[in-house]
Amino acid sequence: xxxxxxxxxxxxxxxxxxxxxxxxxxxxxxxxxxxxxxxxxxxxxxxxxxxxxxxxxxxxxxxxxxxxxxxxxxxxxxxxxxxxxxxxxxxxxxxxxxxxxxxxxxxxxxxxxxxxxxxxxxxxxxxxxxxxxxxxxxxxxxxxxxxxxxxxxxxxx
Amino acid sequence: xxxxxxxxxxxxxxxxxxxxxxxxxxxxxxxxxxxxxxxxxxxxxxxxxxxxxxxxxxxxxxxxxxxxxxxxxxxxxxxxxxxxxxxxxxxxxxxxxxxxxxxxxxxxxxxxxxxxxxxxxxxxxxxxx
Numbered sequence: 001x002x003x004x005x006x007x008x009x010x011x012x013x014x015x016x017x018x019x020x021x022x023x024x025x026x027x028x029x030x031x032x033x034x035x036x037x038x039x040x041x042x043x044x045x046x047x048x049x050x051x052x053x054x055x056x057x058x059x060x061x062x063x064x065x066x067x068x069x070x071x072x073x074x075x076x077x078x079x080x081x082x083x084x085x086x087x088x089x090x091x092x093x094x095x096x097x098x099x100x101x102x103x104x105x106x107x108x109x110x111x112x113x114x115x116x117x118x119x120x121x122x123x124x125x126x127x128x129x130x131x132x133x134x135x136x137x138x139x140x141x142x143x144x145x146x147x148x149x150x151x152x153x154x155x156x157x
Numbered sequence: 158x159x160x161x162x163x164x165x166x167x168x169x170x171x172x173x174x175x176x177x178x179x180x181x182x183x184x185x186x187x188x189x190x191x192x193x194x195x196x197x198x199x200x201x202x203x204x205x206x207x208x209x210x211x212x213x214x215x216x217x218x219x220x221x222x223x224x225x226x227x228x229x230x231x232x233x234x235x236x237x238x239x240x241x242x243x244x245x246x247x248x249x250x251x252x253x254x255x256x257x258x259x260x261x262x263x264x265x266x267x268x269x270x271x272x273x274x275x276x277x278x279x280x281x282x283x284x285x286x
Contacts, residue, residue, distance in 0.1 A: 076280060126259050126263075142284050143284055
């Protein structure tokens with residue numbers, strides 16, 4: 001199956017956006033003296049929720065475009081839904097889904113997106129002021145890091 | 158007497174190191190190489206944590222496994238179990254640490270969850286054993 005020539009451009013675009021890397025401002029935004037009253041009021045949680053919503057939209061777009069991936073992508077999609085739910089924030093996606101030329105490219109894009117997302121969650125974890133949120137973000141980072149090899153295994157079969 | 162998250166993480170790494178000795182004796186080929194690499198990596202994290210801990214944590218002489226480990230299949234299940242278990246311990250450590258120590262704890266959690274997949278584990282929203 002041919003790999004689309006725009007693959008790298010697509011990947012980069014989705015990496016910057018869906019992983020929610022562009023959130024350096026959060027580091028200073030949460031330095032106030034108001035104690036966190038749960039994730040809902042936390043700017044770090046809000047930013048991660050937006051990135052999770054973008055990931056969910058990306059999985060949904062690829063499942064729609066390539067229904068043959070549905071059985072394998074759905075469990076991971078649901079896990080991102082669980083991440084979003086645990087953050088307790090209603091979010092709007094921070095990026096629009098990108099397209100892929102074929103199913104294999106879509107899976108490779110998702111593996112890259114998950115790796116970048118895990119690193120972004122680690123940065124958010126370090127920025128978090130609430131210990132409970134830090135613990136949650138550590139678990140989400142671990143989950144997303146584990147999605148990458150699970151997706152890569154799909155390419156091997 | 159309760160132990161701190163860093164002491165718990167060191168004890169968890171000691172259990173991993175012990176487990177990988179057993180796992181390595183039961184698997185062959187690429188799995189043996191994977192077990193050896195995991196053993197070295199867990200030892201490195203253990204030493205790093207110990208260098209930052211206020212107290213010296215002693216390893217146990219032996220550990221009880223949650224199920225009998227007597228062939229390659231059960232050895233791989235044990236690897237998935239100990240890796241996923243460590244994710245929770247590193248998440249606890251991340252919650253109690255700050256700055257570089259917290260970042261390291263998350264990195265370690267990411268590595269453990271990734272190894273669990275390599276050993277045949279399923280992905281989880283919140284990795285746990």
